[in-house]
Amino acid sequence: MMPCMDLLSGEPSVVTVGAGMFAESLAGQAVPVAPVDFRPPLGGAAAEDDLVRVLADPRRAAADATAVGRILAVRPKLVDVRPAGAALGLEPGGFLHAGPPLTWDRASGPMRGALMGAMVLEGLADTPEAAERILARGGARFEPCHHRSAVGPMAGVVSPSMWMFEIADEASGRRTWCSLNEGLGAVLRYGAYGPEVIDRLRWMSAVLGPLLQAALRAHGPVDLGAVIAQMLHMGDECHNRNRSGTLMLLRELIPDLIGSGAPATDAAEVARFIGGNDHFFLNLAMPAAKLMLDAGRDVPGSGLVVAMARNGTDFGIQTAGTGDQWFTAPANTPEGLFLGSYGPQDANPDIGDSAITETCGLGGFAMATAPAIVRFVGGDVAFALETSRRMYEITLAENPAFQLPILDFRGTATGIDVTRVVRTGILPQINTGMAGREAGVGQVGAGLVTPPEGCFTAALRALAAAAPPLVG
Known part of the structure; x- marks a missing residue:
């Protein structure tokens, strides 16, 4: 060990941990400083034992590799x-919604508004007010989209008469669904x-x-993975910026739309929409x-989200190692840019299944490739670049099929790991639309949000409970 007096015999070199003002003061005096960006684990001391148990699980490395390998092998x-109704077996009086399970008494304004509108659409109520009364007394059934291999943006409400995109992986035969986009x-x-x-x-x-169905069946399957890869090279991040993807899809299908035999006015209206x-x-x-x-999914020992x-x-979040169990906490409210005269007081807490894009390494994780997105959700270009770089710290892999040109064509950060989120304190970055707090209002803005840390500490606790006992 260096004697104390020897510290004064040469130029000092200082390592600081968390002491920002101290580091700045020393740097201002031309003292070399090496700041360490240390964050205590999320959940504090209560999470430390859980981290030890999960990190010591002998299944973990192989399980994570298996789970992320399966993800990267899919070709949607x-x-x-x-x-x-036909695609999902959704019967009259049944509805799907975004997010983890929910009851009417806890539903937010936009969720209530979407369910009320869907009741009117299906002819189960004459007015939204009548629909509200029926829903309040338990006159409809609803469950998460995720429980039927589907996803829905924002409120994500799906009713039997709505048409759904059907996505398939040829190798596994697995399928997922999503409703058609209405616009903003x-x-x-x-x-x-x-x-x-x-x-x-x-x-x-x-x-x-019906026209999209006819056009697609005439055209044949559309390789969405290839489209997404190209979108990332054209300034889209696949959550709040999808301009090039939309136009590429239209380019693929428009000849078959025109040749579908539908009235020309209908084909033109679909293309225009x-x-x-x-x-x-x-x-x-x-x-x-x-x-x-x-x-x-369903890889015991894996903390992949x-x-x-x-x-x-x-x-809510789900992990590969904990089956269909949801880990939930109160949703945060996005911060960002507002439409017209709307402001923060008008925004509902975070809503929608669209964070599945970030879970896959797109959206907020890929903001570096879509610098124009900051004009829609807030922040600046430097923030977009730094965000994409930071997300690699909490993920297990990079997707070589989805590359970010601005980062020297590095693959997108893929496979959020619960242990890395808890250990680093870095929460996944999501960019999102903002719904009005009151039912019937619609969109009020767009912004940035992160999940509540309680989702990850709860998932870690469940993973620790399922881990083999520590030896020694």
Whole structure:
């Protein structure tokens, strides 16, 4: 050990941990400083024992490798467009919703608004007010989209007559589904239920869905993995920016739309609707991501996150090693940019299944490749770059199929690991739309949000409980 007096015989070199002001003061005096970005584990001392048990689990390394390997092997393709009743076995009076399980008494404004609108759409109520009374007395059944291999943006409400994209992995035969995208503003998924919302949904079921089905069946499957890979090279991050993906899809299908035999006015209206809706591809990126992540499920010993979802009240995650169990905590409220005169007081807590894109390494994890996204959700270009770099610290792998040109074509950070989130204190970054707090309002803005840390500490606790006993 160096004698204390020897410390004064040469130039000092200082390592600081967490003492920002001290480091800045020394640097201002030309003293070399090596700051260490240390964060205590999430959950404090209570989580330390759980971390020890999970990290010591002899199954962990192989289990994580197996789960992430399965995810990276999936090749998602759009194979069909069908009504939810036929695709998912959804019966009259049954609805799906975004996020973990929810009861009416705990449902947020936008979730209530979307369910009320869906009741009117299905002819189960004449007015939203009548629908609200029926729902309040338990007159409808609803469950998470995830429980039927589906995902839904924002409120994510799916009713039997809505048409669904069907995504498949040829090698495994696994399938996932998502509804068709309505656009932005006053739409059902943001909790709006006015006459124009219902009319648009009825047109989507009567015209858009059947024409897309005819065009796709004539065209054949669309390789969504290839489209997503190209999107990342064209400035999209596949969550809040999907412009190039939407146009690439339209380019693929428009000859078959025109040749479908449908009235020319209907084909033109469908092409105009898709081309004017930059978010249309979001509802394909989401089920493609879910298809990949579902392949990583049911691997005992793995702490890989296979779902992150929000219902407007709770944020929930699921992991590869804990089956279908949800780990939930109160959802945070996004911070960002608002439309018109709306402000923070109008925003509902985080909502939607669209965080499946981040779970797969897209969206907020890929913001570096989509610098224009910050003009929609807030932040700046430097923040977008730093965010994508930081996400590698909490993931198990990189996806060589999804590359970020600005990071020298590095693969996207893939496979969120519960132990890494808890150990580093770094929470997954999500960029998202914001729904109005009150039912019927619709979209009020877009912004940035992270999951509550309680989801990850709860998942870690369950993984620790399932780990073999420590030896010695």
